[in-house]
Amino acid sequence: MLHNFAGNVEMYGFLDSVGSGPVEARVSKNSTMVGVGMSMEGIEQNPVVYDLMSEMAFQHNKIDVMKWVDSYSSRRYGKFVPSLQEAWNILYHTVYNCTDGAYDKNRDVIVAFPDVDPTVYSINRFSTKKSLKDEDEPFDKPHLWYSTSEVIRALKLFIEGGKELSRSNTYRYDLVDLTRQALAKYANDLFLDVIEAYESRDSYSVAYLSEKFLDLVDDMDALLASHEGFLLGPWLESSKQLAVDKEQEKQYEWNARTQITMWFDNTEEEASLLRDYGNKYWSGLLRDYYGPRAAIYFKYLKESLATGDRFNLQGWRREWIKLTNEWQNGRYVYPVKSEGDALSISQRLFDKYLYDSGINDH
Template identity: 55%
Template sequence: MAKGNKNAVWLMQGWLFSSDSGFWKPPQMKALLHSVPFGKMIVLDLFAEVKPIWNTSAQFYGTPYIWCMLHNFGGNIEMYGVLDSISSGPVDAHVSKNSTMVGVGMCMEGIEHNPVVYELMSEMAFRDEKVDVQKWLKSYARRRYMKENHQIEAAWEILYHTVYSCTDGIADHNTDFIVKLPDWDPSSYVQDESKQTDSYMISTDPYETKRRFLFQDKSSVFPKAHLWYSTKEVIKALQLFLEAGDDLFGSLTYRYDMVDLTRQVLSKLANQVYIEAVTAYVKKDISSLRRLSGKFLELIKDIDVLLASDDNFLLGTWLDSAKKLARNSDERKQYEWNARTQVTMWYDSKDVNQSKLHDYGKI
């Protein structure tokens, strides 16, 4: 790099220090970080809003770093965030003793979702004090919907303490059953508690083992979707959103949030129905299995109709945005193929070398 440009700076992701922490102990980290002249490397503390490295590595042992929010994996769409961490983490890092933090950044794997998370994170680049999230959300709601509404303010307070307060340390991949491939065999369910693994063990999924080493809830061989909040409370927030409809029906941002929140509620309801259906299967309760299977299929249809009510959730919008980037017909075909593949399989066309990335990016 230096031969090509004497002013070159190596911008390196710090993910390896977390994903392979068994190897990257202090001596190994120092050896790597100190092998580059000071000022010629900047480390991205990639997942700092959930698993910061700076505070357990003596500020990357003196190497400049950027406090980053990762937030999204694979472009998954789900209401999720850690607003308290975002509102305070960059400030804590910046004012800490011997801080080597030189900036803030965002390195999400997908955009156009959870606008509240990205608006707050964007502001943190210009703030030198922590944000009072509750007060900030009231201002955010007024700006977003162009008017003050008490039901909406109450709804956002609930969302702040539920969907946007994930503190379990699990990287959210949207594991709702309604968006996952049907690749779990219910006959493998074993109720023997002695055969269950410890909660939050490192995932043994082939893809995650090779790249992410993300923590997943493995407390049971029974399938589990990621849930970190009270669904009853979020239903209350949805009811408040509905009550505000007469006042805010003309707001496109209100419509987007209304659709998104309803999708979130229905997806979590579908998780419950799915588990009940699998339980009925295990118990050989055919009548309940048929009823619950029908209910699950109806929820799929309901969500499909719901999402069709807003252009932002349509597949056509996604495909058109990709095709518009093309400069000729060949690129147009390639970009559309890429866009379709990204939200379905992410696979190689070779039968002998198919990617394990299926079901990673979900919309």
């Protein structure tokens, strides 16, 4: 199973395929299959996918995935909570039912900000879902294969069950991840709202919506900080621990910072083709890199409207690449322990952004 690339953080999978594919392969005509394996570029995300795939090594028959999911929350959290069982059934039919055959590489706007002139966007205003039109775009569009409103409903159920499970580390991990997933898709739509306002030459809305986007990034950083599974600090500290002296420590930290941002073959005005390949939703990275990067782009949008000039694409690129290189060379020590209450933060952000968000559905 090749499920994940570069350790990107994205709730994604096709559980029905996992629960049947290995058995079908084993019993197929002329099969030479002798075992089950996983060959992902990154792990430590989507534990439900890896739980099921690991179990398939011991199964002689296909699994009834619906039945398996029904009991999953009890096994994972150590307690049966009806709202969590219902939530996982929703997730099974949405984020974990990706049947479109598309290659999933997280290109959410926050973690993979489009490096394009805003005039290249073609926003479809004649659909119930605001989206980019189907024409080829000079950037990778975010992948969306499920009903966002259904996932928001699952999140509501997760939060409702929180009082009974707030002591469970696995529950808190899943809660933070699901809240992050819902907010990330909300951010994609919010970015399109900014672009639509720019196309309409609406300076007030561009300013208001771009600040709302940046506020959301900061809020998501605080959310991610509430669980140790979403921290930048452990990644950087583990790299430094491999060093034998201070000079090597500095080099290893630079390597770790570069791997998750922009690989070092850029010029002052041309970004690396391998930018954001290893993007991560990690606390610290949103606050100090993804947020400031988006702020630069929005600054040039507002300047374009104020002066009447075209969007300064080269100016944006120079500042973005400069920000990237400075962050890569930084030595700020990020926390390795979580901070904040995941349940209360998730509830607050749900109420702030998703309770009546009007998010465009799939």
